[in-house]
Amino acid sequence: MHIAGALLAVAAAGGPAAGPADAPTVMPTRFEAGHFFAVPRTVDGQGLRLIVDTGGGGGAGLYWLSGATAQRLGLKTSRCTIGGERLEVAPLPRYAPGQGLPAPESPCGPVLLVNAQFRPNAASGDGQLGAGYLPGRVWTFDYPARRLVLEPPAWQPDPAAHATPLGFRRDAKGHLESGFPRLTIRVDGQPLDMLLDTGATAHPTAAGKKASGTPTVGGYGVTSYITTSMLEHWHQAHPDWRVVDQGDDLFGPTHATRLIRVPAVEIAGWSVGPVWFTERPDRAFHVFMSSMMDKRVEGAVGGNVFGHFAMTIDYPHEKVYFRCRKGCRAAR
Structure with missing residues:
Protein backbone atom coordinates (compact mmCIF):
# COMPACT_ATOMS: atom_id res chain seq x y z
CA MET A 1 0.00 0.00 0.00
CA TRP A 139 11.30 4.51 17.64
CA THR A 140 13.53 2.91 20.26
CA PHE A 141 12.87 -0.72 21.15
CA ASP A 142 14.88 -1.10 24.35
CA TYR A 143 14.70 -4.84 24.84
CA PRO A 144 16.61 -5.22 28.13
CA ALA A 145 14.67 -2.29 29.67
CA ARG A 146 11.41 -3.55 28.09
CA ARG A 147 10.51 -0.04 26.94
CA LEU A 148 9.18 1.29 23.64
CA VAL A 149 10.01 4.97 23.15
CA LEU A 150 8.86 7.48 20.55
CA GLU A 151 11.88 9.73 20.12
CA PRO A 152 11.60 13.50 19.58
CA PRO A 153 12.30 15.05 16.15
CA ALA A 154 15.70 16.30 17.36
CA TRP A 155 16.81 12.84 18.51
CA GLN A 156 20.51 12.09 18.17
CA PRO A 157 22.05 8.61 18.38
CA ASP A 158 24.15 7.50 21.32
CA PRO A 159 27.84 7.64 20.30
CA ALA A 160 28.21 4.04 21.52
CA ALA A 161 25.55 2.79 19.11
CA HIS A 162 26.43 1.13 15.82
CA ALA A 163 24.39 2.09 12.75
CA THR A 164 23.49 0.18 9.62
CA PRO A 165 21.38 1.37 6.67
CA LEU A 166 17.83 0.27 5.98
CA GLY A 167 16.28 -0.32 2.57
CA PHE A 168 12.66 0.43 1.64
CA ARG A 169 10.71 -0.16 -1.53
CA ARG A 170 10.07 3.08 -3.43
CA ASP A 171 8.32 3.93 -6.68
CA ALA A 172 9.88 5.54 -9.74
CA LYS A 173 9.42 8.99 -8.19
CA GLY A 174 11.10 7.97 -4.94
CA HIS A 175 7.89 7.79 -2.91
CA LEU A 176 7.74 5.17 -0.20
CA GLU A 177 5.69 2.20 -1.38
CA SER A 178 6.23 -0.09 1.59
CA GLY A 179 7.27 0.38 5.20
CA PHE A 180 8.95 -3.04 5.47
CA PRO A 181 12.60 -2.38 6.44
CA ARG A 182 15.46 -4.40 5.02
CA LEU A 183 18.85 -4.69 6.72
CA THR A 184 21.95 -6.73 6.01
CA ILE A 185 23.48 -9.17 8.48
CA ARG A 186 26.41 -11.54 8.15
CA VAL A 187 26.38 -15.25 8.92
CA ASP A 188 29.44 -17.42 8.36
CA GLY A 189 31.15 -14.40 6.76
CA GLN A 190 28.44 -13.97 4.12
CA PRO A 191 26.02 -11.01 3.84
CA LEU A 192 22.31 -11.77 3.99
CA ASP A 193 19.51 -9.31 3.24
CA MET A 194 16.75 -9.75 5.80
CA LEU A 195 13.48 -8.24 6.94
CA LEU A 196 13.77 -6.33 10.23
CA ASP A 197 10.90 -8.02 12.04
CA THR A 198 10.05 -7.21 15.66
CA GLY A 199 6.99 -9.44 15.30
CA ALA A 200 8.76 -12.63 14.18
CA THR A 201 6.93 -15.24 16.25
CA ALA A 202 7.95 -18.66 17.51
CA HIS A 203 5.70 -21.41 18.83
CA PRO A 204 8.30 -24.02 19.81
CA THR A 205 7.36 -27.64 20.19
CA ALA A 206 8.53 -29.51 23.28
CA ALA A 207 11.63 -30.59 21.35
CA GLY A 208 12.22 -27.06 20.06
CA LYS A 209 11.88 -25.48 23.47
CA LYS A 210 14.15 -28.05 25.10
CA ALA A 211 16.86 -27.37 22.52
CA SER A 212 16.57 -23.60 22.14
CA GLY A 213 15.37 -22.55 25.59
CA THR A 214 13.12 -19.95 23.92
CA PRO A 215 11.07 -18.12 26.59
CA THR A 216 7.34 -18.16 25.88
CA VAL A 217 4.10 -16.66 27.12
CA GLY A 218 1.05 -18.75 26.25
CA GLY A 219 3.32 -20.88 24.07
CA TYR A 220 4.54 -17.94 21.94
CA GLY A 221 7.98 -16.37 21.85
CA VAL A 222 10.33 -14.70 19.38
CA THR A 223 12.64 -16.07 16.74
CA SER A 224 14.38 -15.23 13.49
CA TYR A 225 13.37 -16.84 10.18
CA ILE A 226 15.44 -18.40 7.41
CA THR A 227 14.44 -19.94 4.09
CA THR A 228 14.58 -23.69 3.56
CA SER A 229 17.26 -23.35 0.88
CA MET A 230 19.56 -21.32 3.13
CA LEU A 231 18.97 -23.68 6.07
CA GLU A 232 20.00 -26.57 3.79
CA HIS A 233 23.07 -24.63 2.66
CA TRP A 234 24.13 -23.96 6.25
CA HIS A 235 23.48 -27.55 7.30
CA GLN A 236 25.53 -28.99 4.43
CA ALA A 237 28.39 -26.56 5.00
CA HIS A 238 28.33 -27.02 8.77
CA PRO A 239 26.91 -30.42 9.80
CA ASP A 240 27.87 -29.55 13.38
CA TRP A 241 25.29 -26.73 13.47
CA ARG A 242 22.44 -28.36 15.36
CA VAL A 243 19.14 -28.88 13.54
CA VAL A 244 15.93 -29.75 15.38
CA ASP A 245 13.31 -31.48 13.23
CA GLN A 246 9.73 -30.36 13.93
CA GLY A 247 11.03 -27.72 16.32
CA ASP A 248 8.27 -25.14 15.75
CA ASP A 249 4.55 -25.61 15.06
CA LEU A 250 3.27 -22.03 14.72
CA PHE A 251 1.13 -23.16 11.78
CA GLY A 252 -0.07 -26.33 13.48
CA PRO A 253 1.41 -29.77 14.26
CA THR A 254 0.98 -30.98 10.68
CA HIS A 255 3.12 -28.08 9.42
CA ALA A 256 5.96 -28.21 11.94
CA THR A 257 9.26 -26.77 10.74
CA ARG A 258 12.91 -27.15 11.60
CA LEU A 259 15.20 -25.00 13.75
CA ILE A 260 18.91 -24.45 13.17
CA ARG A 261 21.44 -23.12 15.68
CA VAL A 262 23.82 -20.58 14.17
CA PRO A 263 26.92 -19.93 16.32
CA ALA A 264 27.11 -16.19 15.62
CA VAL A 265 25.29 -13.42 13.76
CA GLU A 266 26.93 -10.12 12.86
CA ILE A 267 24.62 -7.11 12.86
CA ALA A 268 25.75 -3.49 12.52
CA GLY A 269 29.27 -4.38 13.56
CA TRP A 270 28.19 -6.37 16.61
CA SER A 271 28.41 -10.14 17.00
CA VAL A 272 25.81 -12.08 18.99
CA GLY A 273 25.12 -15.74 19.34
CA PRO A 274 24.26 -18.46 19.27
CA VAL A 275 21.02 -17.64 17.44
CA TRP A 276 18.23 -20.07 16.56
CA PHE A 277 16.52 -19.62 13.20
CA THR A 278 13.13 -21.06 12.32
CA GLU A 279 12.61 -22.51 8.85
CA ARG A 280 10.21 -20.88 6.41
CA PRO A 281 9.45 -21.94 2.80
CA ASP A 282 11.52 -20.17 0.16
CA ARG A 283 8.44 -18.64 -1.43
CA ALA A 284 7.45 -16.94 1.86
CA PHE A 285 10.46 -14.64 1.57
CA HIS A 286 11.86 -14.98 -1.96
CA VAL A 287 8.42 -14.28 -3.46
CA PHE A 288 5.87 -12.93 -0.98
CA MET A 289 7.92 -10.64 1.28
CA SER A 290 10.42 -9.72 -1.42
CA SER A 291 7.58 -8.43 -3.61
CA MET A 292 7.07 -5.67 -1.02
CA MET A 293 10.74 -4.86 -0.42
CA ASP A 294 13.56 -3.17 -2.29
CA LYS A 295 15.63 -6.36 -2.60
CA ARG A 296 15.11 -10.08 -2.28
CA VAL A 297 15.33 -11.17 1.35
CA GLU A 298 16.44 -14.50 2.77
CA GLY A 299 14.41 -14.38 5.97
CA ALA A 300 13.81 -12.12 8.94
CA VAL A 301 15.80 -10.98 11.96
CA GLY A 302 13.69 -10.98 15.11
CA GLY A 303 13.64 -10.39 18.82
CA ASN A 304 16.02 -13.22 19.70
CA VAL A 305 18.75 -11.10 18.06
CA PHE A 306 17.38 -7.68 19.05
CA GLY A 307 17.08 -8.78 22.68
CA HIS A 308 20.75 -7.89 23.19
CA PHE A 309 20.21 -4.25 22.26
CA ALA A 310 18.47 -0.97 22.63
CA MET A 311 17.49 -0.71 18.97
CA THR A 312 16.47 2.63 17.46
CA ILE A 313 14.79 2.63 14.05
CA ASP A 314 15.23 6.02 12.42
CA TYR A 315 12.69 5.74 9.62
CA PRO A 316 13.15 9.29 8.23
CA HIS A 317 16.89 8.75 7.73
CA GLU A 318 16.57 5.05 6.84
CA LYS A 319 18.98 3.81 9.48
CA VAL A 320 18.82 1.53 12.50
CA TYR A 321 21.07 1.93 15.54
CA PHE A 322 22.06 -0.82 17.93
CA ARG A 323 23.37 0.00 21.39
CA CYS A 324 24.79 -3.11 23.05
CA ARG A 325 23.11 -3.82 26.38
CA LYS A 326 24.04 -7.44 27.04
CA GLY A 327 25.81 -10.42 25.49
CA CYS A 328 27.26 -8.74 22.42
CA ARG A 329 30.75 -7.97 21.26
CA ALA A 330 32.34 -5.97 18.48
CA ALA A 331 32.63 -8.07 15.33
CA ARG A 332 36.12 -8.59 13.99
Whole structure:
Protein backbone atom coordinates (compact mmCIF):
# COMPACT_ATOMS: atom_id res chain seq x y z
CA MET A 1 0.00 0.00 0.00
CA HIS A 2 1.19 3.49 -0.76
CA ILE A 3 2.11 5.35 2.45
CA ALA A 4 4.08 8.26 1.06
CA GLY A 5 3.73 11.33 3.19
CA ALA A 6 2.04 9.49 6.03
CA LEU A 7 2.88 11.43 9.17
CA LEU A 8 2.46 10.52 12.80
CA ALA A 9 1.30 13.16 15.25
CA VAL A 10 0.81 12.90 19.00
CA ALA A 11 -2.83 13.59 19.74
CA ALA A 12 -3.47 16.66 21.83
CA ALA A 13 -5.85 14.70 24.02
CA GLY A 14 -5.50 11.08 25.03
CA GLY A 15 -2.04 10.58 23.56
CA PRO A 16 0.84 9.03 25.49
CA ALA A 17 2.20 10.95 28.42
CA ALA A 18 4.95 13.26 27.21
CA GLY A 19 7.15 16.01 28.52
CA PRO A 20 8.57 18.87 26.45
CA ALA A 21 8.51 18.59 22.65
CA ASP A 22 12.19 17.66 22.63
CA ALA A 23 11.73 14.86 25.20
CA PRO A 24 11.21 11.16 24.43
CA THR A 25 7.77 9.66 24.92
CA VAL A 26 7.53 6.30 26.68
CA MET A 27 4.67 4.35 25.15
CA PRO A 28 2.16 2.36 27.22
CA THR A 29 3.67 -1.04 26.55
CA ARG A 30 3.70 -4.61 27.80
CA PHE A 31 6.69 -6.85 27.07
CA GLU A 32 5.92 -10.55 26.61
CA ALA A 33 8.67 -13.07 25.88
CA GLY A 34 10.45 -10.73 23.48
CA HIS A 35 7.42 -9.07 21.90
CA PHE A 36 6.32 -5.48 22.48
CA PHE A 37 2.59 -4.91 22.83
CA ALA A 38 1.12 -1.42 22.95
CA VAL A 39 -1.50 -1.38 25.71
CA PRO A 40 -3.51 1.85 25.44
CA ARG A 41 -6.60 2.31 27.60
CA THR A 42 -9.84 4.10 26.80
CA VAL A 43 -11.63 6.64 28.96
CA ASP A 44 -14.15 3.99 30.03
CA GLY A 45 -11.39 1.62 31.17
CA GLN A 46 -11.21 -0.78 28.22
CA GLY A 47 -7.75 -2.01 27.42
CA LEU A 48 -6.16 -2.93 24.11
CA ARG A 49 -3.22 -5.19 23.35
CA LEU A 50 -1.62 -4.43 19.97
CA ILE A 51 1.54 -6.13 18.75
CA VAL A 52 4.25 -3.72 17.58
CA ASP A 53 5.42 -5.44 14.42
CA THR A 54 7.83 -3.82 11.97
CA GLY A 55 7.27 -6.78 9.66
CA GLY A 56 3.48 -6.68 9.93
CA GLY A 57 1.02 -5.41 7.37
CA GLY A 58 -1.25 -2.45 7.14
CA GLY A 59 -0.87 0.75 5.22
CA ALA A 60 -1.90 4.32 4.64
CA GLY A 61 -0.11 5.45 7.82
CA LEU A 62 -2.68 3.71 10.02
CA TYR A 63 -2.67 1.05 12.71
CA TRP A 64 -5.38 -1.56 12.76
CA LEU A 65 -7.79 -3.35 15.08
CA SER A 66 -9.71 -6.56 14.57
CA GLY A 67 -13.35 -6.26 13.65
CA ALA A 68 -14.31 -7.86 16.95
CA THR A 69 -12.25 -5.32 18.89
CA ALA A 70 -13.75 -2.38 17.00
CA GLN A 71 -17.18 -3.76 17.83
CA ARG A 72 -16.24 -4.21 21.50
CA LEU A 73 -15.19 -0.56 21.65
CA GLY A 74 -18.38 0.58 19.93
CA LEU A 75 -16.52 2.08 16.96
CA LYS A 76 -18.70 2.75 13.95
CA THR A 77 -16.98 1.71 10.72
CA SER A 78 -17.09 3.42 7.36
CA ARG A 79 -15.26 3.25 4.04
CA CYS A 80 -12.48 5.47 2.78
CA THR A 81 -10.42 5.33 -0.40
CA ILE A 82 -6.66 5.70 0.02
CA GLY A 83 -4.23 5.15 -2.85
CA GLY A 84 -7.01 3.74 -5.00
CA GLU A 85 -8.01 1.13 -2.42
CA ARG A 86 -11.30 1.26 -0.56
CA LEU A 87 -10.61 0.51 3.11
CA GLU A 88 -12.75 -0.14 6.16
CA VAL A 89 -11.90 2.44 8.82
CA ALA A 90 -13.19 3.63 12.18
CA PRO A 91 -12.66 6.71 14.36
CA LEU A 92 -9.98 6.49 17.01
CA PRO A 93 -11.09 5.32 20.46
CA ARG A 94 -11.31 7.96 23.16
CA TYR A 95 -8.14 7.17 25.08
CA ALA A 96 -7.61 8.08 28.72
CA PRO A 97 -5.16 10.96 29.28
CA GLY A 98 -1.61 9.70 28.93
CA GLN A 99 -2.82 6.21 27.94
CA GLY A 100 -3.24 6.58 24.19
CA LEU A 101 -1.16 6.24 21.05
CA PRO A 102 0.33 8.77 18.64
CA ALA A 103 -2.58 9.54 16.34
CA PRO A 104 -2.19 8.55 12.70
CA GLU A 105 -2.86 10.97 9.90
CA SER A 106 -4.18 9.96 6.51
CA PRO A 107 -6.29 11.38 3.69
CA CYS A 108 -9.26 10.09 5.72
CA GLY A 109 -8.23 11.98 8.84
CA PRO A 110 -7.35 10.51 12.26
CA VAL A 111 -8.83 7.04 11.83
CA LEU A 112 -7.68 3.44 12.16
CA LEU A 113 -8.05 0.43 9.89
CA VAL A 114 -10.47 -2.35 10.75
CA ASN A 115 -9.46 -5.90 9.83
CA ALA A 116 -12.76 -7.75 9.80
CA GLN A 117 -11.21 -11.15 9.08
CA PHE A 118 -8.73 -11.10 11.96
CA ARG A 119 -9.71 -12.68 15.26
CA PRO A 120 -7.96 -11.56 18.48
CA ASN A 121 -5.46 -14.15 19.66
CA ALA A 122 -2.63 -14.63 22.13
CA ALA A 123 0.09 -14.08 19.54
CA SER A 124 -1.11 -10.79 18.03
CA GLY A 125 -3.60 -9.45 20.53
CA ASP A 126 -6.38 -7.11 19.37
CA GLY A 127 -4.52 -5.63 16.42
CA GLN A 128 -1.24 -4.24 15.25
CA LEU A 129 1.05 -1.25 14.98
CA GLY A 130 2.81 -2.31 11.82
CA ALA A 131 4.75 -1.28 8.74
CA GLY A 132 1.99 1.04 7.63
CA TYR A 133 1.92 3.01 10.88
CA LEU A 134 5.48 3.09 12.23
CA PRO A 135 7.34 4.88 9.39
CA GLY A 136 7.78 8.63 9.63
CA ARG A 137 9.16 8.70 13.19
CA VAL A 138 12.04 7.43 15.30
CA TRP A 139 11.30 4.51 17.64
CA THR A 140 13.53 2.91 20.26
CA PHE A 141 12.87 -0.72 21.15
CA ASP A 142 14.88 -1.10 24.35
CA TYR A 143 14.70 -4.84 24.84
CA PRO A 144 16.61 -5.22 28.13
CA ALA A 145 14.67 -2.29 29.67
CA ARG A 146 11.41 -3.55 28.09
CA ARG A 147 10.51 -0.04 26.94
CA LEU A 148 9.18 1.29 23.64
CA VAL A 149 10.01 4.97 23.15
CA LEU A 150 8.86 7.48 20.55
CA GLU A 151 11.88 9.73 20.12
CA PRO A 152 11.60 13.50 19.58
CA PRO A 153 12.30 15.05 16.15
CA ALA A 154 15.70 16.30 17.36
CA TRP A 155 16.81 12.84 18.51
CA GLN A 156 20.51 12.09 18.17
CA PRO A 157 22.05 8.61 18.38
CA ASP A 158 24.15 7.50 21.32
CA PRO A 159 27.84 7.64 20.30
CA ALA A 160 28.21 4.04 21.52
CA ALA A 161 25.55 2.79 19.11
CA HIS A 162 26.43 1.13 15.82
CA ALA A 163 24.39 2.09 12.75
CA THR A 164 23.49 0.18 9.62
CA PRO A 165 21.38 1.37 6.67
CA LEU A 166 17.83 0.27 5.98
CA GLY A 167 16.28 -0.32 2.57
CA PHE A 168 12.66 0.43 1.64
CA ARG A 169 10.71 -0.16 -1.53
CA ARG A 170 10.07 3.08 -3.43
CA ASP A 171 8.32 3.93 -6.68
CA ALA A 172 9.88 5.54 -9.74
CA LYS A 173 9.42 8.99 -8.19
CA GLY A 174 11.10 7.97 -4.94
CA HIS A 175 7.89 7.79 -2.91
CA LEU A 176 7.74 5.17 -0.20
CA GLU A 177 5.69 2.20 -1.38
CA SER A 178 6.23 -0.09 1.59
CA GLY A 179 7.27 0.38 5.20
CA PHE A 180 8.95 -3.04 5.47
CA PRO A 181 12.60 -2.38 6.44
CA ARG A 182 15.46 -4.40 5.02
CA LEU A 183 18.85 -4.69 6.72
CA THR A 184 21.95 -6.73 6.01
CA ILE A 185 23.48 -9.17 8.48
CA ARG A 186 26.41 -11.54 8.15
CA VAL A 187 26.38 -15.25 8.92
CA ASP A 188 29.44 -17.42 8.36
CA GLY A 189 31.15 -14.40 6.76
CA GLN A 190 28.44 -13.97 4.12
CA PRO A 191 26.02 -11.01 3.84
CA LEU A 192 22.31 -11.77 3.99
CA ASP A 193 19.51 -9.31 3.24
CA MET A 194 16.75 -9.75 5.80
CA LEU A 195 13.48 -8.24 6.94
CA LEU A 196 13.77 -6.33 10.23
CA ASP A 197 10.90 -8.02 12.04
CA THR A 198 10.05 -7.21 15.66
CA GLY A 199 6.99 -9.44 15.30
CA ALA A 200 8.76 -12.63 14.18
CA THR A 201 6.93 -15.24 16.25
CA ALA A 202 7.95 -18.66 17.51
CA HIS A 203 5.70 -21.41 18.83
CA PRO A 204 8.30 -24.02 19.81
CA THR A 205 7.36 -27.64 20.19
CA ALA A 206 8.53 -29.51 23.28
CA ALA A 207 11.63 -30.59 21.35
CA GLY A 208 12.22 -27.06 20.06
CA LYS A 209 11.88 -25.48 23.47
CA LYS A 210 14.15 -28.05 25.10
CA ALA A 211 16.86 -27.37 22.52
CA SER A 212 16.57 -23.60 22.14
CA GLY A 213 15.37 -22.55 25.59
CA THR A 214 13.12 -19.95 23.92
CA PRO A 215 11.07 -18.12 26.59
CA THR A 216 7.34 -18.16 25.88
CA VAL A 217 4.10 -16.66 27.12
CA GLY A 218 1.05 -18.75 26.25
CA GLY A 219 3.32 -20.88 24.07
CA TYR A 220 4.54 -17.94 21.94
CA GLY A 221 7.98 -16.37 21.85
CA VAL A 222 10.33 -14.70 19.38
CA THR A 223 12.64 -16.07 16.74
CA SER A 224 14.38 -15.23 13.49
CA TYR A 225 13.37 -16.84 10.18
CA ILE A 226 15.44 -18.40 7.41
CA THR A 227 14.44 -19.94 4.09
CA THR A 228 14.58 -23.69 3.56
CA SER A 229 17.26 -23.35 0.88
CA MET A 230 19.56 -21.32 3.13
CA LEU A 231 18.97 -23.68 6.07
CA GLU A 232 20.00 -26.57 3.79
CA HIS A 233 23.07 -24.63 2.66
CA TRP A 234 24.13 -23.96 6.25
CA HIS A 235 23.48 -27.55 7.30
CA GLN A 236 25.53 -28.99 4.43
CA ALA A 237 28.39 -26.56 5.00
CA HIS A 238 28.33 -27.02 8.77
CA PRO A 239 26.91 -30.42 9.80
CA ASP A 240 27.87 -29.55 13.38
CA TRP A 241 25.29 -26.73 13.47
CA ARG A 242 22.44 -28.36 15.36
CA VAL A 243 19.14 -28.88 13.54
CA VAL A 244 15.93 -29.75 15.38
CA ASP A 245 13.31 -31.48 13.23
CA GLN A 246 9.73 -30.36 13.93
CA GLY A 247 11.03 -27.72 16.32
CA ASP A 248 8.27 -25.14 15.75
CA ASP A 249 4.55 -25.61 15.06
CA LEU A 250 3.27 -22.03 14.72
CA PHE A 251 1.13 -23.16 11.78
CA GLY A 252 -0.07 -26.33 13.48
CA PRO A 253 1.41 -29.77 14.26
CA THR A 254 0.98 -30.98 10.68
CA HIS A 255 3.12 -28.08 9.42
CA ALA A 256 5.96 -28.21 11.94
CA THR A 257 9.26 -26.77 10.74
CA ARG A 258 12.91 -27.15 11.60
CA LEU A 259 15.20 -25.00 13.75
CA ILE A 260 18.91 -24.45 13.17
CA ARG A 261 21.44 -23.12 15.68
CA VAL A 262 23.82 -20.58 14.17
CA PRO A 263 26.92 -19.93 16.32
CA ALA A 264 27.11 -16.19 15.62
CA VAL A 265 25.29 -13.42 13.76
CA GLU A 266 26.93 -10.12 12.86
CA ILE A 267 24.62 -7.11 12.86
CA ALA A 268 25.75 -3.49 12.52
CA GLY A 269 29.27 -4.38 13.56
CA TRP A 270 28.19 -6.37 16.61
CA SER A 271 28.41 -10.14 17.00
CA VAL A 272 25.81 -12.08 18.99
CA GLY A 273 25.12 -15.74 19.34
CA PRO A 274 24.26 -18.46 19.27
CA VAL A 275 21.02 -17.64 17.44
CA TRP A 276 18.23 -20.07 16.56
CA PHE A 277 16.52 -19.62 13.20
CA THR A 278 13.13 -21.06 12.32
CA GLU A 279 12.61 -22.51 8.85
CA ARG A 280 10.21 -20.88 6.41
CA PRO A 281 9.45 -21.94 2.80
CA ASP A 282 11.52 -20.17 0.16
CA ARG A 283 8.44 -18.64 -1.43
CA ALA A 284 7.45 -16.94 1.86
CA PHE A 285 10.46 -14.64 1.57
CA HIS A 286 11.86 -14.98 -1.96
CA VAL A 287 8.42 -14.28 -3.46
CA PHE A 288 5.87 -12.93 -0.98
CA MET A 289 7.92 -10.64 1.28
CA SER A 290 10.42 -9.72 -1.42
CA SER A 291 7.58 -8.43 -3.61
CA MET A 292 7.07 -5.67 -1.02
CA MET A 293 10.74 -4.86 -0.42
CA ASP A 294 13.56 -3.17 -2.29
CA LYS A 295 15.63 -6.36 -2.60
CA ARG A 296 15.11 -10.08 -2.28
CA VAL A 297 15.33 -11.17 1.35
CA GLU A 298 16.44 -14.50 2.77
CA GLY A 299 14.41 -14.38 5.97
CA ALA A 300 13.81 -12.12 8.94
CA VAL A 301 15.80 -10.98 11.96
CA GLY A 302 13.69 -10.98 15.11
CA GLY A 303 13.64 -10.39 18.82
CA ASN A 304 16.02 -13.22 19.70
CA VAL A 305 18.75 -11.10 18.06
CA PHE A 306 17.38 -7.68 19.05
CA GLY A 307 17.08 -8.78 22.68
CA HIS A 308 20.75 -7.89 23.19
CA PHE A 309 20.21 -4.25 22.26
CA ALA A 310 18.47 -0.97 22.63
CA MET A 311 17.49 -0.71 18.97
CA THR A 312 16.47 2.63 17.46
CA ILE A 313 14.79 2.63 14.05
CA ASP A 314 15.23 6.02 12.42
CA TYR A 315 12.69 5.74 9.62
CA PRO A 316 13.15 9.29 8.23
CA HIS A 317 16.89 8.75 7.73
CA GLU A 318 16.57 5.05 6.84
CA LYS A 319 18.98 3.81 9.48
CA VAL A 320 18.82 1.53 12.50
CA TYR A 321 21.07 1.93 15.54
CA PHE A 322 22.06 -0.82 17.93
CA ARG A 323 23.37 0.00 21.39
CA CYS A 324 24.79 -3.11 23.05
CA ARG A 325 23.11 -3.82 26.38
CA LYS A 326 24.04 -7.44 27.04
CA GLY A 327 25.81 -10.42 25.49
CA CYS A 328 27.26 -8.74 22.42
CA ARG A 329 30.75 -7.97 21.26
CA ALA A 330 32.34 -5.97 18.48
CA ALA A 331 32.63 -8.07 15.33
CA ARG A 332 36.12 -8.59 13.99
